[in-house]
Amino acid sequence: MPTGVALRDPREQLFDAAERVLLRDGPNALTSRAVTTEAGCAKGVLHRHFADFDAFLAELVRDRVRRIDDQAGALRACAGSGSVTDNLTGALTGLFRSVAVSIVALVISRDELRARLRRDGPAGVPVLAEAAAMIASYLTAERERGRVDADADVDTLAPTLIGAVHLLFADREGAPPEDGAVAKVVTAVLAGAVRR
Structure with missing residues (x-):
């Protein structure tokens, strides 16, 4: 059963979601779960495109x-x-x-x-x-x-x-x-x- 919504450009949508979390809640609230929840996708999507969360943050x-x-x-x-x-x-x-x-x-x-x-x-x-x-x-x-x-x-x-x-x-x-x-x-x- 699919979870979340289809992502047009997963990397950009994850970056935008991370930016919203950062602006709204600050850097301490920025977790992989917070990003994928904000993006409306499964946590595995982030790990499919980035080796780990720090790699994601570095690319952001x-x-x-x-x-x-x-x-x-x-x-x-x-x-x-x-x-x-x-x-x-x-x-x-x-x-x-x-x-x-x-x-x-x-x-x-x-x-x-x-x-x-x-x-x-x-x-x-x-x-x-x-x-x-x-x-x-x-x-x-x-x-x-x-x-x-x-x-x-x-x-x-x-x-x-x-x-x-x-x-x-x-x-x-x-x-x-x-x-x-x-x-x-x-x-x-x-x-x-x-x-x-």
């Missing part, structure tokens, strides 16, 4: 990191238009209103997941490291256009922005900050680096 993180790569391209395309502060405020707000904060908490809370991701990824915390690279790339593009000072240290400014904005969004229980609060942080961090 990698999938969400790939989305940051897409965002990075869109942000770089904004270079030279709009204001630098507005462009960064929009990108950082979009990043941290997504599942990024929960992914960071998940990676920090699971030693085996963190070890798997470090074997084949960049140094640092996944998602945050890629987000910092996205911001640095954008700031470099703006520096090349003369909208950011030629001597601005984009490799320091980018992780500073990521860390400061991440702190605004890190409280899972409270309401997310308003765009104005993010813009205030961006303005303060970039003070003196962005040409008026």
